[in-house]
Amino acid sequence: MHSKMNVLVFPCGSEVGLEIFRSIEHSTHINLLGGSSTDDHGKFVFKNYIGDLPFIDDINFIPLMKEVVSKFKIDAIFPAMDSVITILKKNEKELNCKIIASELDTCEICLSKSKTYQYLKDMVPTPTIYPEKDAITVFPVFLKPAIGYGSRGVKKAINKKELHNYMELNPDLIIMEFLPGKEYTIDCFTNFRGELLFVGPRERRRISNGISVNTSTTISTKRITEFAQVINSAIKFNGAWFFQVKERANGDIVLMEIASRMAGSSSAYRAKGVNLALLSLFNAFEMPIEILANNYDVELDRALYNKYKINIDFTSVYIDFDDTIIIDGKVNTKLVSAIYHFINLGKKVILITKHEFPIAETLKKYRLYQIFDEVLHLKKGDSKWEYVINQDSIFIDDSFAERKEIFKNKGIPVFSVDMIECLIS
Numbered sequence: 001m002h003s004k005m006n007v008l009v010f011p012c013g014s015e016v017g018l019e020i021f022r023s024i025e026h027s028t029h030i031n032l033l034g035g036s037s038t039d040d041h042g043k044f045v046f047k048n049y050i051g052d053l054p055f056i057d058d059i060n061f062i063p064l065m066k067e068v069v070s071k072f073k074i075d076a077i078f079p080a081m082d083s084v085i086t087i088l089k090k091n092e093k094e095l096n097c098k099i100i101a102s103e104l105d106t107c108e109i110c111l112s113k114s115k116t117y118q119y120l121k122d123m124v125p126t127p128t129i130y131p132e133k134d135a136i137t138v139f140p141v142f143l144k145p146a147i148g149y150g151s152r153g154v155k156k157a158i159n160k161k162e163l164h165n166y167m168e169l170n171p172d173l174i175i176m177e178f179l180p181g182k183e184y185t186i187d188c189f190t191n192f193r194g195e196l197l198f199v200g201p202r203e204r205r206r207i208s209n210g211i212s213v214n215t216s217t218t219i220s221t222k223r224i225t226e227f228a229q230v231i232n233s234a235i236k237f238n239g240a241w242f243f244q245v246k247e248r249a250n251g252d253i254v255l256m257e258i259a260s261r262m263a264g265s266s267s268a269y270r271a272k273g274v275n276l277a278l279l280s281l282f283n284a285f286e287m288p289i290e291i292l293a294n295n296y297d298v299e300l301d302r303a304l305y306n307k308y309k310i311n312i313d314f315t316s317v318y319i320d321f322d323d324t325i326i327i328d329g330k331v332n333t334k335l336v337s338a339i340y341h342f343i344n345l346g347k348k349v350i351l352i353t354k355h356e357f358p359i360a361e362t363l364k365k366y367r368l369y370q371i372f373d374e375v376l377h378l379k380k381g382d383s384k385w386e387y388v389i390n391q392d393s394i395f396i397d398d399s400f401a402e403r404k405e406i407f408k409n410k411g412i413p414v415f416s417v418d419m420i421e422c423l424i425s
Contacts (some may be wrong), residue, residue: 001109004028005075007100007281008068010035010084012051013042015211015264017080021045023270023277030281033072042309046424055406056084062091066232069097076100076284078277083147085261086111100284102238102260109235110260113146113174123230125254127176129402136163136175136203143173153210179254181247185212186220187266188228189291190237191283197230197411204244206301212265213302217272223253231258239280242266268300269293276403306421314414316390319340320352320397321362324417331366334420335396339371352384385409394418 007024009017012034020042024030034046037055050068054061065088068074076098079085085099086107092099101107109115130136140212143155143166153170156178157163167173182203189198199220206214220228224245231243240262245253262276269276272294283287319325319339325332342349351372353359359377363369376387385406388395395406396415403414415423 004030004031005274005281006033006073007076007078008033008035008050008072008074009046009078009080010088010337010423011038011040011042011044011080012036012046012049013038013040014080016261017042017078018045019264019267019270020078020080020266020277022279027278031198033074035068041307044309057089060322062094065091066095066157069095076281078281079261082111082259098284100239100280102241103236106235106237107260110241110258111147113144113257116126116258120234120255123234123251124227127254127256130175130177134153136160139163140178142178143167143178144176145170146172157282179246179256180249181251183244183246183256184218184224184253185215185242185244185263185265186224186228187240187242187263187269187276188232188237189274189279189283190232192238192249192286194232194236194238196229196232197289198274198293199225200266200274200293202265202268202300211302214300215268216299217268217297227253227255231255240266240276240370246416261358263302265302268298271298271300272296306425308423308425310422312394314347314392314394314413316348316350316393318350318352318384318388318393318395320399320402321351321355321359323398324360324396325351325368326366327417330419331368335417336368336371338420338424343371348373348390350374350376352378352387354378354380354382356380388412394423417424 007030009020011017013036021032024032033041033048033050035050035053036042037053041052043049043051043103054064074097077088078100079088085101088099089101089104090105109119115130120126140156140158141163143157145153155166157166169336184201184203187200188196190196200217201220201224202215202217204212204215241260242263243258244256246256247253274291274293279289325335339349349372355362359375378387384402388406388410394413394415397403398417406412409416
């Protein structure tokens with residue numbers, strides 16, 4: 001193995017793939033690569049990106065993945081989707097690299113809801129499954145795809161007509177009892193010796209497109225811990241995994257599903273210090289690990305966020321001060337973060353300001369004194385565009401009038417404060 005592990009995340013643009021990226025991007029032990037069969041958000045996030053890979057049902061998928069492993073000296077592939085885990089694990093020897101997942105039998109049991117329920121029906125409470133739709137007399141009922149994850153594709157049928165309509169659209173739906181209570185995801189970690197080291201329940205408060213977009217960590221109850229221990233004893237896990245339970249009307253919990261991977265919203269526990277992606281990687285190579293969780297609660301709320309690619313090249317950045325770097329007497333931390341991003345890229349950062357006080361003293365006051373390559377302190381009547389010497393530059397200022405003058409006279413890209421996010425993506 002090299003000084004750094006080369007780890008390929010595939011598919012890197014899934015919600016799980018993006019959480020793996022956020023979990024590992026700052027590790028000094030790992031060189032992270034992203035792979036995908038379709039250009040999605042992963043292309044904007046992973047600096048080392050491999051696109052146009054075949055889909056998993058393509059006959060060339062494994063041969064081409066072997067080429068990728070060889071060409072990029074991949075030490076491990078981190079699968080980021082349920083269906084991908086099984087096919088990669090099945091071909092682990094041929095790929096000649098680690099697949100960060102539990103053994104194949106475990107992956108196959110977890111991939112299928114029917115196999116999961118059949119395997120565990122005598123060990124933990126599982127939902128009542130109705131074999132025939134015409135025999136059902138008690139409504140509502142819950143419909144769930146046999147293969148899938150989270151709440152994707154689930155339906156609630158309140159009468160026979162709705163049930164028949166849903167089943168006509170998808171005859172493979174499993175018909176099960178409706179569970180009206182709270183729903184929980186329990187993030188777990190088992191080491192390569194089979195020891196269950198972590199059980200972290202969190203309530204699924206708001207669901208969008210099958211993903212828990214609002215979730216809160218909770219203290220594990222005796223019943224949830226016992227659930228996890230029984231499942232871990234029955235099925236051989238290795239690394240991060242999770243299961244979901246839902247309450248019956250009387251408060252009893254019932255198993256909904258198990259996944260042999262980390263959950264996308266397990267970042268709630270990463271916020272407490274439990275980095276399941278990094279732990280899974282170290283564990284796969286049988287490195288010693290410890291788990292340390294802080295004693296505070298975390299509520300996670302997820303929403304879409306933006307990443308940008310802008311086709312401009314520049315060597316210098318001119319930045320205004322008042323109402324740009326300092327807003328309402330406080331440092332604009334997003335812009336200062338951008339300044340350090342420019343410094344990391346080797347750009348020249350120039351402060352250009354008409355600040356009414358001695359600028360050096362103000363910079364010292366806000367602890368910003370040494371971050372600029374050059375400081376241009378102009379008089380009130382000066383025109384900023386006359387001081388912009390470098391043509392391959394960009395200009396950042398809160399003032400529309402100043403931006404307009406620069407754009408008109410210098411023809412360089414100009415940015416307001418709200419546009420900073422598209423410069424540091």
